[in-house]
Amino acid sequence: GAVVSQHPSWVICKSGTSVKIECRSLDFQATTMFWYRQFPKQSLMLMATSNEGSKATYEQGVEKDKFLINHASLTLSTLTVTSAHPEDSSFYICSARLSGTYEQYFGPGTRLTVT
Amino acid sequence: AQKVTQAQTEISVVEKEDVTLDCVYETRDTTYYLFWYKQPPSGELVFLIRRNSFDEQNEISGRYSWNFQKSTSSFNFTITASQVVDSAVYFCALSEVDTGRRALTFGSGTRLQVQP
Numbered sequence: 001g002a003v004v005s006q007h008p009s010w011v012i013c014k015s016g017t018s019v020k021i022e023c024r025s026l027d028f029q030a031t032t033m034f035w036y037r038q039f040p041k042q043s044l045m046l047m048a049t050s051n052e053g054s055k056a057t058y059e060q061g062v063e064k065d066k067f068l069i070n071h072a073s074l075t076l077s078t079l080t081v082t083s084a085h086p087e088d089s090s091f092y093i094c095s096a097r098l099s100g101t102y103e104q105y106f107g108p109g110t111r112l113t114v115t
Numbered sequence: 116a117q118k119v120t121q122a123q124t125e126i127s128v129v130e131k132e133d134v135t136l137d138c139v140y141e142t143r144d145t146t147y148y149l150f151w152y153k154q155p156p157s158g159e160l161v162f163l164i165r166r167n168s169f170d171e172q173n174e175i176s177g178r179y180s181w182n183f184q185k186s187t188s189s190f191n192f193t194i195t196a197s198q199v200v201d202s203a204v205y206f207c208a209l210s211e212v213d214t215g216r217r218a219l220t221f222g223s224g225t226r227l228q229v230q231p
Binding site: 032038043045046091093095097104105 | 148152157158159160162165206210212217218219220221222223224
């Protein structure tokens with residue numbers, strides 16, 4: 001079946017530093033990937049839509065200069081949280097859409113803690 | 116705009132009880148997909164079902180069943196003979212096709228606790 005991986009699965013970083021999260025579709029091509037954020041005991045909220053070879057589309061209220069998204073290939077999208085602050089601590093989940101279909105597959109998530 | 120409502124924040128049942136999780140959605144699209152996901156404490160989303168807007172047939176998969184009613188914009192999920200392993204947060208989600216919004220809009224989730 002279609003598998004999406006995320007790396008790292010958890011990360012602790014200091015305030016002011018940047019952290020990169022990778023989302024990979026392991027056995028299929030994904031022209032579109034999505035990044036969601038989930039705060040404790042809350043739902044998943046879409047942050048941005050990442051399209052291979054083009055700029056990401058950000059949801060209202062999400063700072064594009066703070067959350068840098070790069071989708072350089074059909075199997076990899078990265079989310080970089082720049083100048084992280086404690087309020088960025090959250091669970092970040094990506095999903096990848098199988099090209100040409102409406103099927104999406106979620107990664108296992110990355111838990112970010114900013115101290 | 117699209118919206119998914121899960122009015123039940125938390126449900127607690129005793130093992131072997133049946134439980135229904137409610138989901139009501141709003142969309143202007145005529146073509147859309149509805150989903151249910153399970154999120155155990157590990158955080159990883161477990162896909163349960165996807166249903167397109169043209170398929171109103173109810174579905175049963177083992178102890179799980181889904182009731183899709185377009186007339187009431189509902190897509191409810193029933194667990195029969197619940198088990199402790201069913202304890203998790205369950206999310207209903209919507210993906211619109213006509214507007215091209217392929218990302219999922221999630222409900223707020225229902226936390227299910229199954230007591231032994």
